[in-house]
Amino acid sequence: MIKKVLIFIFIGIIGFYLVDIFSQIPFGEKRDNVGDFYLEQSVQTLKVANSVTGIVVNFRGFDTLGEVTVLFLAALGLSSIMYRRKKQGEKEVRAKKPSSRILQVGAQIIFPMVVVLGAYVFIHGHLTPGGGFQGGAIIATASLLMLITYRKFKVNHNTVSWIESIAGVVFVSVGMVGLLKGMAFLENFLDVGELNSLLSGGIIGIIYVAVGFKVAAELTGVIDTVLLNNRPDNNNENN
Amino acid sequence: MTWLIIPIIILVILTIGSAIYAVVTKNLLYAVVSTGLISLGLSLFFFILQAPDVALTEAAIGVALTTIIFIITIRNTTQYEDEPKKEKNMKGELSND
Amino acid sequence: MDQLLTISFYGTAIALILIGLYAVLAKKNLLKIVIGLSIMDGGLHLLFVSIGYIKNGTAPIFSPEVLNTKVQMVDPVPQALVLTAIVIGFAVTAVALSLVIRLYRHHNTASIDEIKNLRW
Amino acid sequence: MVISPVHYIALPLMAAFLIPLFGKINKELVRIIPGLVLLYLSYVSVTLMTQVLNGPMIVEIIAGWNPPWGINLVFSPFSGFLVSMMTMLGFLIWVYTYNFKPEVDYSQTTKFYTLFMMLITGTIGIVLTGDIFNLFVFLEITAISSYALTAFYRERDGAEASFKYILIGSFASFFILLAIVILYTQVGTLNMADIAQKMPAVDPYIKGTILLLFFIGFGIEAEMFPLNGWAPDVYTQAPGPIAAIFSGMVVKAGIYALIRVIFTLFDVPAVLNLLLIMGLITMVIAEVIAMRQERIKRMLAYSSIGQMGLVLVAFSIGTREAIFAAIFLMFNHAVIKGLLFLSATYLVYNSKDKEIKELDGMGKLMPFTSFMFALGAIAIVGLPPFAGFWSKLYILIAAADAHMIAVMAIILVISVIEIVYYFRVVHRIYFRKATSNTDIKIPTYNAKFTLLVLGLIIVVIGVYPDLIMGIIDKAAADLLDKQNYIQSVLSLR
Numbered sequence: 001m002i003k004k005v006l007i008f009i010f011i012g013i014i015g016f017y018l019v020d021i022f023s024q025i026p027f028g029e030k031r032d033n034v035g036d037f038y039l040e041q042s043v044q045t046l047k048v049a050n051s052v053t054g055i056v057v058n059f060r061g062f063d064t065l066g067e068v069t070v071l072f073l074a075a076l077g078l079s080s081i082m083y084r085r086k087k088q089g090e091k092e093v094r095a096k097k098p099s100s101r102i103l104q105v106g107a108q109i110i111f112p113m114v115v116v117l118g119a120y121v122f123i124h125g126h127l128t129p130g131g132g133f134q135g136g137a138i139i140a141t142a143s144l145l146m147l148i149t150y151r152k153f154k155v156n157h158n159t160v161s162w163i164e165s166i167a168g169v170v171f172v173s174v175g176m177v178g179l180l181k182g183m184a185f186l187e188n189f190l191d192v193g194e195l196n197s198l199l200s201g202g203i204i205g206i207i208y209v210a211v212g213f214k215v216a217a218e219l220t221g222v223i224d225t226v227l228l229n230n231r232p233d234n235n236n237e238n239n
Numbered sequence: 240m241t242w243l244i245i246p247i248i249i250l251v252i253l254t255i256g257s258a259i260y261a262v263v264t265k266n267l268l269y270a271v272v273s274t275g276l277i278s279l280g281l282s283l284f285f286f287i288l289q290a291p292d293v294a295l296t297e298a299a300i301g302v303a304l305t306t307i308i309f310i311i312t313i314r315n316t317t318q319y320e321d322e323p324k325k326e327k328n329m330k331g332e333l334s335n336d
Numbered sequence: 337m338d339q340l341l342t343i344s345f346y347g348t349a350i351a352l353i354l355i356g357l358y359a360v361l362a363k364k365n366l367l368k369i370v371i372g373l374s375i376m377d378g379g380l381h382l383l384f385v386s387i388g389y390i391k392n393g394t395a396p397i398f399s400p401e402v403l404n405t406k407v408q409m410v411d412p413v414p415q416a417l418v419l420t421a422i423v424i425g426f427a428v429t430a431v432a433l434s435l436v437i438r439l440y441r442h443h444n445t446a447s448i449d450e451i452k453n454l455r456w
Numbered sequence: 457m458v459i460s461p462v463h464y465i466a467l468p469l470m471a472a473f474l475i476p477l478f479g480k481i482n483k484e485l486v487r488i489i490p491g492l493v494l495l496y497l498s499y500v501s502v503t504l505m506t507q508v509l510n511g512p513m514i515v516e517i518i519a520g521w522n523p524p525w526g527i528n529l530v531f532s533p534f535s536g537f538l539v540s541m542m543t544m545l546g547f548l549i550w551v552y553t554y555n556f557k558p559e560v561d562y563s564q565t566t567k568f569y570t571l572f573m574m575l576i577t578g579t580i581g582i583v584l585t586g587d588i589f590n591l592f593v594f595l596e597i598t599a600i601s602s603y604a605l606t607a608f609y610r611e612r613d614g615a616e617a618s619f620k621y622i623l624i625g626s627f628a629s630f631f632i633l634l635a636i637v638i639l640y641t642q643v644g645t646l647n648m649a650d651i652a653q654k655m656p657a658v659d660p661y662i663k664g665t666i667l668l669l670f671f672i673g674f675g676i677e678a679e680m681f682p683l684n685g686w687a688p689d690v691y692t693q694a695p696g697p698i699a700a701i702f703s704g705m706v707v708k709a710g711i712y713a714l715i716r717v718i719f720t721l722f723d724v725p726a727v728l729n730l731l732l733i734m735g736l737i738t739m740v741i742a743e744v745i746a747m748r749q750e751r752i753k754r755m756l757a758y759s760s761i762g763q764m765g766l767v768l769v770a771f772s773i774g775t776r777e778a779i780f781a782a783i784f785l786m787f788n789h790a791v792i793k794g795l796l797f798l799s800a801t802y803l804v805y806n807s808k809d810k811e812i813k814e815l816d817g818m819g820k821l822m823p824f825t826s827f828m829f830a831l832g833a834i835a836i837v838g839l840p841p842f843a844g845f846w847s848k849l850y851i852l853i854a855a856a857d858a859h860m861i862a863v864m865a866i867i868l869v870i871s872v873i874e875i876v877y878y879f880r881v882v883h884r885i886y887f888r889k890a891t892s893n894t895d896i897k898i899p900t901y902n903a904k905f906t907l908l909v910l911g912l913i914i915v916v917i918g919v920y921p922d923l924i925m926g927i928i929d930k931a932a933a934d935l936l937d938k939q940n941y942i943q944s945v946l947s948l949r
Binding site (some may be wrong): 017021022024025031032034035037038041057058059060061062063065066067069070072074075076078079081082083152162163164165168169173175176179183184185186187188215 | 458460462465466469470473474476477516517519520521524525526564565566567569570571574581587588590593594596597601602603604605607608610615618638640641642643645646657662665764886
C-alpha cells in the first residue's frame with residue numbers, strides 16, 4: 001500500500017513538472033530554429049520535395065545509419081535471445097490447423113498489392129510522405145500476412161540475410177564514396193535533378209531504397225524469429 | 240484547425256481512454272489491442288499535426304508490427320495478468336530451461 | 337480555443353506518459369510493464385511532434401501546388417527525429433518481449449514477484 | 457583514403473553488415489573480422505592522436521553540412537584519448553574472447569562477435585559525436601547490444617538481469633529524449649557546440665530541469681546511485697569478457713556523456729555540488745556493499761560502481777588537477793578492472809555459483825591467472841608502485857588543494873575498505889588449501905596474452921606515469937576549455 005502511495009506521489013511530481021515546463025512552451029508558435037534552414041536548403045540544394053526525407057537521409061543521415069543499425073542489432077539480439085539448439089530429429093513445429101479458405105484467397109490477392117504499395121512508398125520517399133522505414137514496415141506486414149496464412153510458408157533465411165547485408169553495405173558504401181571523392185561521409189555526389197521528379201535528390205533515392213530493403217528484411221526476420229518459437233516448450237535443455 | 244476541434248476531442252478521449260483501459264484490464268490481449276488503438280490515435284494526431292511521415296511510420300510500426308509481436312508473445316506466455324505460477328509442466332517435470 | 341488545442345495535444349501526451357509510467361512502476365506483470373513502456377514512448381513522441389507544430393502550417397512537403405506560394409510550413413526537424421525514435425522504440429520493445437518469452441519459459445510465470453533469482 | 461574519425465563508425469558498421477556473408481566463405485572469418493576491424497581502429501587512434509596532440513582538434517563533418525546543421529564528430533584530446541583507450545582495450549578483449557567458449561555453435565558465435573563489435577562501436581560513437589540526438593542514437597546502439605549480450609548464456613539468469621537493464625535503460629533513454637525535446641524548444645538546435653553557445657540565454661528554471669533530466673538519464677548509464685540497480689546483476693550474468701567491456705567502456709561512455717553535458721553544454725556551476733554528493737554516496741554505499749558480497753563478479757561489480765563514484769567526485773571538484781586525476785582514474789580503472797574481470801572469469805570458469813570461497817588455493821592450481829588477479833587487486837586499491845596509486849594520489853592532492861578535507865578523509869576510509877575486501881580474496885587464493893574439486897580451466901594462450909599485456913600496462917604506468925600523463929593533461933585542459941570547443945566546431949561555418 002505504501003508502495004502505491006509512493007508511486008502516485010512520484011507520478012504526481014513528474015506530472016507537475018511536465019505541466020509546469022510545457023505551460024511555458026507555447027503551442028503552435030513559430031520558433032527560431034534550424035528547421036528553416038533545412039526547409040530552404042532541401043528545395044534549393046537537394047531538390048527534395050519532402051523535406052523530412054531530406055533531413056532523415058541527408059542532413060541527419062548519420063542518425064539514420066545508426067537507426068538502421070539499431071534495427072539490425074535488435075533482429076540479431078532477438079534471434080540470439082530466442083536461440084535454441086535444435087535437438088536431433090526435431091522439426092519446426094507450427095500450428096497444424098490450416099487457416100480458412102477466405103483468408104488464403106484474400107492473402108493471395110492482398111499480398112502483391114501490399115508489396116507494391118511498400119515499394120511505392122520507399123521509392124517515392126523524397127516526393128510524398130513515407131520512405132524506407134515506412135515502406136520496409138509495410139512489406140514486412142505483407143510477409144507477416146503470408147506467415148500467418150500459410151503454415152508452410154517459410155522465410156528463406158539465406159535470402160533475408162543476403163538482402164540485409166547487401167542493403168546495409170550499399171548504404172555505408174554510398175557514404176564512403178563521398179569520403180573517397182574527398183567530400184564528407186554521406187555527402188551527395190550525384191546530380192540532384194529537378195524538384196518533384198522521380199530522379200531527384202541525388203543519393204537520397206539510393207539510400208532510401210537500400211533502407212527500405214534492409215528494414216523489410218530485418219522486420220521480417222524479427223517476426224519470423226518470434227513466430228518460429230511459437231510452441232510450448234517443455235524440454236529440459238542446458239546448452 | 241478550428242473545424243477539427245470536435246474530432247480532436249474525440250481522439251483525445253479515444254487515446255487516453257484506451258491507455259487507461261490498457262493499464263487497468265486484466266486480460267492482456269485486450270490490453271495489447273488497446274495499445275494498438277493508442278497507436279492508431281497517435282497516428283491520427285500526427286496527421287492533424289501536419290506530420291504525414293510520422294503518421295505513416297506510427298501506423299505501420301506502432302499499429303501493425305508492435306501489436307503483432309505483442310500478440311505472438313501473449314500466445315507464447317499467458318493471457319491473464321494475475322495468472323498464478325504453474326509449478327510443473329505437462330510432463331510433470333520442473334522445467335529448468 | 338488555442339488553450340483547448342494546447343491542452344488537447346500537450347495534455348494527451350503528458351497523460352499518456354503518466355499512465356505509462358504508472359503501468360511500469362505499479363504493475364507486476366512483465367507484459368504490462370512492456371506495454372507501459374510503449375505507452376510512455378508514444379506520449380513522448382506526440383509531445384515531440386507537438387512542439388514542432390506551427391499554427392496554420394502545412395506539412396513540410398514542397399509539392400507542386402505549394403512550391404511557389406509563400407506558405408508557412410511546420411518544423412520538419414522534430415518529425416525527422418520522431419521517425420528515428422519510433423523505430424528505436426520498436427527495436428527495444430521487440431528485444432524486451434523476447435526476454436519476456438524466455439523468462440516465461442524458464443520460470444513458467446510472467447510476474448515479477450515470482451522471478452526473483454536476482455534481487456529486484 | 458585519408459584517415460578520419462568517421463572510420464570509427466563506418467568500418468565496424470560495414471563489417472557488421474558483411475559478417476554473415478563472410479561466414480559463408482569461411483566460418484572462421486566471423487571471429488577474425490571484428491579483431492581486424494578493431495586492430496585497424498587502434499591504428500587510426502594512434503595516427504589521429506598524434507595529430508591532435510600536436511595541433512588543433514579534428515572536427516569531422518558528416519553529409520557535407522557545416523555545424524550546426526549537419527552532424528559532426530569531434531576528435532579532441534579528451535574524446536580522442538577515451539576512444540583510443542576503448543579501441544585498444546577492445547582489441548585486447550577480442551584477443552581474449554577468441555576461442556573463449558569453443559563449444560558455442562556457429563550461429564551464436566556470429567551473433568556474439570557482431571554484437572561485441574557493435575557494443576564497442578556504440579560507445580565510441582557516444583564519445584565522438586558532437587550532436588545531442590546522435591548521441592542518443594549511439595546510446596541506443598550500445599544499449600541494445602548490451603541487452604542482447606547480457607542474456608547471451610541460457611543457463612544463467614541473464615534474461616532476468618537483461619530485463620532489469622531494459623527497464624532501467626528505457627527510463628534513461630526516456631529522460632534523455634525528454635530533455636532533448638525541451639532543449640530543442642529552447643535553443644532550436646541539436647549541435648552540442650551551438651547549444652553551449654546559446655545556453656546562457658535560456659530561462660534558468662527550464663535550464664535546471666533539462667540538466668536534471670540529462671543528469672538522471674546519463675547517471676543511469678554511469679552507474680550513479682540510486683540508479684545503478686542494473687549493474688551488479690548485468691555484470692554477474694553477462695559473459696566474462698562482456699563484463700570487462702561494460703566496466704571498461706560502456707560506463708566510461710556514460711560518464712563521458714554526463715561530464716560533457718555538465719561541463720560543455722551547461723553553465724550551471726551549482727550542479728557540481730550535486731555531482732559531488734551523488735558521487736560520495738555512490739562510492740560509500742557501493743564499497744560497503746561490495747565488502748559483503750559472496751560472489752566474485754558481484755564484488756567486482758560493486759567495486760566498479762564505487763570507483764565510478766570516485767571518478768564523479770574527482771570531476772566534481774572541478775579544478776584542472778582534479779579533472780586530470782579523474783581522467784587518469786578512468787583510464788586506470790578500465791585497464792585494471794578489465795584485468796580483474798578477465799582473470800576472475802577464468803578463475804571461476806567452470807563453477808556454477810562463482811562464489812569467492814571456491815577460489816581457495818587457486819594460487820597453486822592456476823598460478824598465472826591468480827598472479828594476474830592479485831596484481832589487479834593490488835593496483836586497484838591504490839598501492840604503489842602500480843597504476844592505481846597515481847590516480848588516487850592525484851585525486852587526494854586535488855581534494856587537498858580545494859580544501860575538501862572531509863572528501864579526502866572519506867576517500868581514505870574507502871581505500872581501507874577496498875583493501876579489506878580485495879585482500880580477503882587474495883588471501884583465499886594464496887593462503888588457503890584447495891577444498892573444492894571443481895575442475896579448473898587453464899586459460900588459452902591468447903587469453904594469457906591479453907592478461908599479460910594488461911598486467912604490463914599496469915606495471916609500466918605505475919613505474920613511469922609520465923608516459924601517459926602528458927596526454928591526460930591535454931585531455932583535462934581540453935575538457936575545461938569550453939570556448940575552444942565551441943569555436944572549433946562552429947568556425948567551420
